[in-house]
Amino acid sequence: MAQAMGFMTDTTLCIGCKACEVACKEWNQLPATGGGANTLSGDSYDNTVRLDGENWRHVRFVEQFDVFDPHRNGGRWLLMSDVCKHCVQAGCLEVCPTGAIIRTEFDTVVIQSDVCNGCRYCIAACPFDVIGINQANNTAMKCTLCYDRLQGGLTPACAQACPTASIQFGPLHDLQARGRKRVEQLHASGESRAYLYGVEGDGYTDQIGGLNAFFLLVDPPETYRLPSRPTLPSRSTVPDWLAGWGSALVAGVVGLLAFRQRRMASVDAGREIPRPEIPSRPETPARPAATPARPPTPAAPPPAAPAPARREYTPTGDQDEA
């Protein structure tokens, strides 16, 4: 297997030019609008709004201004080029029922659109809200980390296009070392809030083993719409199944006991048990006897006990429909 490759997105270097978005769409031949009209979100300069089946890179604009200050003094722009995180333990890959989502030789996570049947479970399982349905081919899609370019020894289109090196591509170990060095540099220059989100031991993404596309951030993850504790679906699979089976067991036992008790009470009250649904056997011609008939016994049989009077079955266990 080739070594693990990934992205480091340094948000302190992003200028919000969206060259990454354009390069991604161009290389992957993704539609600009998903077949619909261009719409303005009203949210800063961000009209892409989200990552989904048609937007595999998304430059997020976070405006932090005091709305009561007419001069907007002390305001901040936080810019981040968001992308699929290619989780080390990926929830989407874990739950995909068709095997359409695979881990490549570069340790990245790719959806094979010729296998995906559009069940959309991966959309619900992704903790980063990355995956969406591509309207062109009706399957779930997301960033492939330019798998085709990687196979040809090329850099992913977004990293190639980024003019400020906010998006850096390379072997994961090298990127992590570079990221730690950059954090130290920022701390030394007075930006003490800088940290890496998505590396092992970061205190955020440990439950999914870290990210192959990690970020250098300066605000809490939630500010960038990143979860502070992303989890895997399998974390709750066993307790959830057990809860269901526990309920089923209780319901089964309660149902069986209650049915037997109520039914027997109904029978004990003198109601006839309805006969099973086996229609009477149709009359068939008598077979010829294979052996001679036994001669009648001389002793007379004892008189049969009188048959109990047949009581008509009434379904009115409660005397309200007599």
Next chain:
Amino acid sequence: MLLERLNDPHWTWLVYLEMFTAGVAGGAYVAATLLELSGRGRSPAARTAHLIAFPLMAVAGLLLIFDLNRPGRFWHMIVQAERYLPMLKPWSPMSLGSWLLLLFSGVAFVSFVDALIARRLFHLGGWRYDRTLHGGPLGIAWSVFGAVLAFGVGIYSAVLMTTSTFPGWSHLSIVPAVYVATALITGVAAVVLVQAIRGQLDADTLGLDRANLWLIGWWLVLVVVFLLTLMGRRDASIYLDDRSLTAILAGTVLAGILPLILHAIRPVGLTSRLAVSSVLVLIGGFLLRYGIVMGPQLH
């Protein structure tokens, strides 16, 4: 903390209708198993339950297939697309659920045919109306196997939601418990309703109806725990959307409270009471599923 979602899985009416029909089918099959375990495997009520279960499962399967974005590839759930080997990931609720649906449909189909043969609609070789599968020792084993699968079908669709990272579903372990109980009460109600419509209110049907009152009691306990759990969560507001909360509360009243009241005060005759009570349970069970599936997605 979970993200407020912008991409939802669009599990809408086809999905909650599938959950409902598959739940009723599974519940009906379990009802037949209760009869079988009580020595009533050949009773009309058991046959009715078998006649209900398979057609509903067939409908549920079709609903699931049509819900896929690429319905023609539904078989990728069961067979690997490239190597044509079985496709099973037991740790994936949807993969396991697909197999449960397939196996349960097969088991329910055999019981369905058995019920048709019992009603002398046809026969297959030695499989005749007087020698049916159900009602004998093999029938008990078959029924128990089918009931386990039926419970699995009732549970998996909820685990599908609760193992997601979707706010409002994630880590809500009480939902599978509620779902399987909902499947059971709606399945029993469907059997009682059909028996009431057919005018066959025998001791077995009455027994099932009374048993269902106990099951409804268990279901109500679970629904209350579900609501209390929601109140203790930060993402509870997701369910406070008008439609989903109304559906959950209305479902609780219709399927849980009204049938109990109806049986306590007996305002109408037995047949009407059983029929109305069963219809209420079915509607209530449907509304509850609608509320739980749609609540987080409507948010």
